[in-house]
Amino acid sequence: MSDTKKFVYINRKAPYGTVYALESLEVVLIGAAFEQEVQLVFVDDGVYQLTKGQDTDGIGMKNFSKTYSALGDYDVNQIYVDEQSLKDRGLTMDDLQELTYEDEDDDWAEKSSMKLVNREQLADLISDADVLLNF
Amino acid sequence: MALDVNGTSYEVDEEGYLANLNDWNPDVAAALAAADDAELTDAHWEVINFLREYYEEYQIAPAVRVLTKAIGKKLGKDKGNSKYLYELFPYGPAKQACKYAGLPKPTGCV
DSSP, rough: TTTEEEEEEOOOOOOSSHHHHHHHHHHHHHHHGGGGGEEEEOOOOGGGGBBBSOOOGTTTTOOOOGGGGGGGTTTTOOEEEEHHHHHHHOOGGGGGGOOOOEGGGTTTEEOEEEEOOOHHHHHHHHOSSSSSEOO | EEEETTTTTEEEEEEEEBOOGOOOOHHHHHHHHHHTTTOOOHHHHHHHHHHHHHHHHHSSSSHHHHHHHHHHHHHHHTSSSSSHHHHHHHOEEEEEEHTTTOOOOOOOOO
């Protein structure tokens, strides 16, 4: 498709307390129908959106963390996590869900969607975007 | 609005979607279908049960493209196409099947 654009969604906020994380996820899932190139970036408190073992019982909100694992089904398989943001919060990739997708061109092999990036790589991702959405 | 099934009243929204996910049971599904003059066959139930499992796992109702692909993988290629699914659910597979499965209307769904 010649008119494909590169959409970069930047997720900066903790999952609950504001609607940003859920809204971003919904926009990504809806936008996936348009078959554009999609990249998700998790930076600052946004890295908490992907943490394992979320429990929302005490705050009366829907735990939508399971929904991130559906992203692969929606062909959203370029997910970038900022290394420095993890480090600043005492987290590692092991604290995050492992998001995967099935590669249609490789006999549906299951592959990781996640990549750890440094600030320089992050800057490149952002400058390469055709459409940049900040949440 | 409310839907009466075997003497119990269930809350539904203006489009007939069940208000509370936990109210669902197979009798409610049949009543939701009957309200649309539809009858549920085994083929319908396959899709409805699939959707409930998908929602349980991912907390969303899948978009129709994702549903089609996943059904094909789980139930066979002959069922994983929009023709088959539209024959079962002429009002739109995701929209109509989600309704009978007691799920919220899919986000941004056709």
